[in-house]
Amino acid sequence: MYFKKFYGLITTIAIAICLISQSNISVANASEQGTSITNNSQSPQHTLIAQASTGEFTLPPLPYSYDALDEYIDTETMTLHHDKHHAAYVKNLNKAIALYPDLQGQSVEDLLLNLDTLPEDIMTTVQNNGGGHANHTMFWSIMTPDSNGKPTGEIAAAIDSAFGDFATFQTEFNDAGKKRFGSGWAWLVMNDQKELEVTSTANQDSPLMENQYPIMGNDVWEHAYYLKYRNKREDYLNSWWNVVNWDEVNNRFKAANSFFE
Numbered sequence: 001m002y003f004k005k006f007y008g009l010i011t012t013i014a015i016a017i018c019l020i021s022q023s024n025i026s027v028a029n030a031s032e033q034g035t036s037i038t039n040n041s042q043s044p045q046h047t048l049i050a051q052a053s054t055g056e057f058t059l060p061p062l063p064y065s066y067d068a069l070d071e072y073i074d075t076e077t078m079t080l081h082h083d084k085h086h087a088a089y090v091k092n093l094n095k096a097i098a099l100y101p102d103l104q105g106q107s108v109e110d111l112l113l114n115l116d117t118l119p120e121d122i123m124t125t126v127q128n129n130g131g132g133h134a135n136h137t138m139f140w141s142i143m144t145p146d147s148n149g150k151p152t153g154e155i156a157a158a159i160d161s162a163f164g165d166f167a168t169f170q171t172e173f174n175d176a177g178k179k180r181f182g183s184g185w186a187w188l189v190m191n192d193q194k195e196l197e198v199t200s201t202a203n204q205d206s207p208l209m210e211n212q213y214p215i216m217g218n219d220v221w222e223h224a225y226y227l228k229y230r231n232k233r234e235d236y237l238n239s240w241w242n243v244v245n246w247d248e249v250n251n252r253f254k255a256a257n258s259f260f261e
């Protein structure tokens, strides 16, 4: 019996040590990269998408089950979107980076911020697939089945200040998504004057390419909504607000402020 208690205690300590060392990995990778992005000490994973120690980017798991958002985003779409589309961006990004060992260790954000310094033969691949990896990693994190439906905390006040009220911001954001011809994203970004703006990018282009910090974004590629909403992108845009994770958007708002300090 004493042995069992002792063994249980040792196991608990071992698990705790593992968890602490795991959480330090992303911080260590980030600080070793000399990145221009400032770490948010509360949530460094929100500001840097680092390569693993093997020099590869990895597909992050969804932070909820595939069917968690089913009322608004169906299970099949979530499965294909994460397991096939996002996985393909990661795979293609890794293939490109593998050609240039000097790029190993850079975060995806740094690659996107410095696209024009990359070797010409991988520049477009990194733009499309590095952007795809950054955009989708953000996208999964800012959704939740437990959304409270409207902004909270500092981002709520910042939205009111920049756009007048939440409803006006929503309309502007939805319009950006609706008017994006073909595939792309609607964004709330912070610009280098620390102002909030609604923007849109084509394909998988990241706002980071324009030195804007992506606070939140909605994927308006057909692969994000077509199975449930068919050609009615506007219905998807309206429904999407029901799954926004405002806690995480607040984390990214803090990260945006740090980014431009």
Ligand SMILES: [Fe+2]
Pocket: 081, 085, 136, 219, 221, 223, 224
């Ligand atoms: Fe997507």
